[in-house]
Amino acid sequence: MKLKFIDQQYQTDAVNAICNIFEGSEIKNSLFTIDVSNDKNFNYMIEGEGVSYFTGHGNKLSIDDFTMLENVQHIQEENDIQRTKSLENKNFTIEMETGTGKTYVYTKTMLELNKRYGFTKFIIVVPSIAIKEGVFSSLNATEEHFKEKYDNVVYNYFVYDSSHLERIQDFATSTNIEIMIINIDAFRKSFADPDKETKANLIHRESDRLSGNKPIDLIASTNPIVIIDEPQSVDNTKKSKEAITSLNPLCILRYSATHKELYNLMFRLTPVDAYQENLVKHIEVASITSNEASAKPYVKLLSVSDKNNSYTARVEIYVNNKKTGVIDKKTVTVKTNDDLWETSNEVDYYKDNGYIVDNIDCFKGEESISFSNGEYLSIGSVIGDVDDATIKKAQIRQTIELHLNKELHYVKKDIKVLSLFFIDEVAKYRDYEREDQKGDYARWFEEEYTKLINLPKYKVLREKYGDKISLDAERVHDGYFSKDGKGRVKNSTGAGVSKDDETTYQLIMKDKEQLLSFDEPIRFIFSHSALKEGWDNPNVFQVCTLVETKDTMTKRQKVGRGLRICVNQNGERILENKYNVLSVIANESYKEFATSLQKELESDNFKFGIIEPISFTGICVKQIDGSTYELTQEDSKEVFDYLVKNEYMTAKGKINTKYHTEKHEGIFTLPEKFESYLPKIMKRIDNLTKEIEIKDVSRKIPVKLNKEVQLSPEFETLWNKIKQKTKYSVNMDIDKLKAQAIEQIKLMPRIKEDKIDSQITRVDINKQGVKDAGHQIRELGAVYEFEKPSYPDFIRRLQDATQLLRKTIIEVIAESGRLSDFYINPEEFIKQVSKILLSVKKENLTEGIKYEKIDEFYEQDLIFNDEELYGYKDRNVLEVDSNKNIYDHVIYDSVVEKDFAVEAENDDDVILYAKLPSTFKIDTPIGYYNPDWALVLNTNEGEKLYFVAETKGTENINDLKGSEKKKILCGRKHFEVIDTGIKYEVVKELKTLKQL
Secondary structure, three states: OOOOOOOOHHHHHHHHHHHHHHOOOOOOOEEEEEEOOOOOOOOOEEOOEEOOEEEEEEOOOOOOHHHHHHHHHHHHHHOOOOOOOOOHHHEEEEEEOOOOOHHHHHHHHHHHHHHHHOOOEEEEEEOOHHHHHHHHHHHHHHHHHHHHHOOOOOEEEEEOOOOOOHHHHHHHHOOOEEEEEEEOHHHHHHHHOOOOHHHOOHHHOOEHHHOOEOHHHHHHHOOOEEEEEOHHHHOOOHHHHHHHHOOOOOEEEEEEOOOOOOOOEEEEEOHHHHHHOOOOOEEEEEEOOOOOOOOOOOEEEEEEEOHHHOOEEEEEEEEEOOOOOOEEEEEEEEEOOOEHHHHOOOOHHHOOOOOEEEEEEOOOOOOEEEEOOOOEEEOOOEEOOOOHHHHHHHHHHHHHHHHHHHHHHHHHHOOOOEEEEEEOOHHHOEOOOOOOOEOHHHHHHHHHHHHHHOOHHHHHHHHHOOOOOOOOOOOOEEEEOEEOOOOOEEOOOOOOOOHHHHHHHHHHHHOOOHHHOOOOOOOEEEEEHHHHHHOOOOOEEEEEEEOOOOOOOOHHHHHHOOOOOOEOOOOOEOOOHHHOEEEEEEOOOHHHHHHHHHHHHHHOOOOOOOOOOOOOOOOEEEOOOOOEEEOOHHHHHHHHHHHHHOOOEOOOOOEOHHHHHHHHHOOOOOOHHHHHHHHHHHHHHHHHOOOOOEEEHHHEEEEOEOHHHHOOHHHHHHHHHHOEEEEEEEOOOHHHHHHHHHHHHHHOOOOOOOOOOOOOOOEEEEOOEEEEOHHHHHHHOOOOOOOOOOOOOHHHHHHHHHOOOHHHHHHHHHHHOOHHHHHHOHHHHHHHHHHHHHHHHHHHHHHHEEEEEEEEEOOHHHHOOOOOEEEEEOOOEEEOOOOOEOEOEEEOOOHHHHHHHHHHHHOOOEEEEEEOOOOOOEOOOOOOEOOOEEEEEEOOOOOEEEEEEEEOOOOOHHHOOHHHHHHHHHHHHHHHHHOOOEEEEEEOOHHHHHOO
16 A cells, blocks of 8 residues: 555645745756866766866855845744744754654655755755654655656655765766755764764765765765754754754754754644644543552652762652542652651551661662562562552553454544554563563463454454454564564664664564555554654554553653554545544553643643743734834733733733633723734734643543434434535625735735845865865856846736636736836745735635535435444533433533533423534535534424524624634525525524524
């Protein structure tokens, strides 16, 4: 199978955030010479004369720093990012959450930079072999897709290999797009040891294979665009930064989810954005713990420390809450001679039982704690709890059960389910001392899998999908580990630099697509926890960590292995939320996991739900004259104080209900001086107060159809009134559109003159290094002459972008009086006018929309079927028992929906109500619209009324944001046209319907 790729708006936005930095640059090529005069094996003749050089081709930047900084600040304004004041050595940052396709984004960025500006030389610097193999695999997987998008453009990509230095000469001399992937360690070591040339990596040495030139000099002469994948792990030292500088980059593009340094942030897709916009899987946590306090002492050793010559240990024990009298497990720090009875606030289990700390051993490999009663604990071991092996078995069983439950539903959609186990000791999985070479984990897995797959519940898997779901426990799991010289697996260091690791990563990456196929029986994968970076597969739906010592993997690393949206057997992404849930099987409580994940995210520069006095700094608004004013820190503090004073938020920056209420009702305001900033300030508040939703498996509730209600006459009548399908056409008021567009184009900012740099840089490369040869090159030079630009057919370009008639576009531009701006900077003119025309067109779309019935109907069996839905207690599901809902629970998306469901459930006038599934959708010019509710009500006169209701925080649709309002207007026209006696209303409460 092959993965398929589609254009996604957020990825396009990230690409444009970089490409638009160079707006105004012309397509140029920088030529330089490669000295081969000392190469005795080189004998190249032109017209009978010997030639002693090659011509190299590099990147050329043709805009000045001032223009580039203006572009950067403009992009930051558009992306609601605080403007920077300098180019910071042309470092530009893209922040994208794990699993959202950053490799895809920077691959497309390279091709787009070539298309727009002619750049051809790119270097991707990575921190590890794992990521190196992953990048190469991604370039291979996306090659066919990108060649279709970019007219079969020729681009070459390769992994730097010191045994094939001839690729460096090809890189330097080729006129095609050249992409080199290189590990930072391949050229950093020379800077760490500059005085020992013999120990330098080959990239810094003169090479006979390169006519005596140094590979690094050839690379630097191309002035490459350098892309750093995971910069927090690449240029995190002074020597690493020197190494990057030695590449002589035209600019440096930095891509990561967890930047430590933010240079010129251009685009940000936060973890919350990714989760809330359904760009990655949602997360649920299955906790495997023994939480009940038993009538015996409990102690677990977590870690030891000898900092500042003070020996301490972190242990988990029972602690008495003196206020409530409740005993819970808590982590505490103890030292020698501490009495656990006192530390625990006098929990009786420790009294007079000798739990006084006798010794703490911090020696590596022997970390332990011992007590006066002779009891001894190593790290990870425990006294007084369920046996560790029992916990591990439970984790394995839970993982298999969650896996099989998903297969019951996912196989029907041609989705293969994968589960991933991380372990910290290979011998636990593969033990060469045993005859069958199976470690405890492999043995336990096969035992539990065999028990579960033979349960009656999974009979359909055995019978119907036997050819896709292997029943043989030995065939469904395998491990991916480093191997020694005898072919035996071994523990990896995780450093990502050894040949053993390289073999492992190649295997993992090579098998990535194979693992997604039903032809491959493996569905459960065991991998070393140190190899965490190597794993990333869209169909990993369960992640289980089996560790005996301190778990060094972060929560983000665990969930990151399976965050990508899943795919089917055709390689197509499945976007439905119900199929995109990642289950984490943790040996800690849900609360501990969620708290820990939040702390990790906060340590990675992301704060949850907090507004700070400087939060509004840098918000920009364009004035009528085209100038821009940016909120200062003093302005931001003034807005902050206003919000606190008027009780929209607390002094600690937590938003109150009052803000949300007034925002929904459309009455939230700011002081007059900040009124023009209101939309952007509200957007900033909303962005800063989003949350990541992590669900607790123990509170997961299946939502099932109520067949009695579905087969009732009332529901049949209701369904017949809403099942009619329609299609729409748009008849816009072109005169109105033209008038609006003309006015906005008149007011658009002035187009600035493009600055052309006609200088050609020539570089001479010889044994003395890279030098600016200037006039010394004599007859070898070629002169570039810059002619007047050939102006593009901008009317056709605008037609393609807007789908408006040529006549309409010509009239708008002619009457705007701005045609002369086109000749100043054609590309900028096209960009600004296109943006205005699209905006005006979108505004006018719904006004001229017309729906008409077609000979098609929604199929009830597809909308309301037996496939199980799930909700989570106290989070998004409400139990109902009045026998008037088509489901036994209501899944809600907001408090307004929950309150509406409670009202409908308890109101005697409601005969029947149903939350319409997401598959019931009406087509509109701006995407599908899914109404909330269908209801049947009794009136006082005994008449039955049939409604489709949209629940919002306001009943005034003018208070709603653009797309919401437009979809509701389309929905209203759809139900008017089908004319079945159904009433469509936007309501906040049930009583509004009853008053109609």
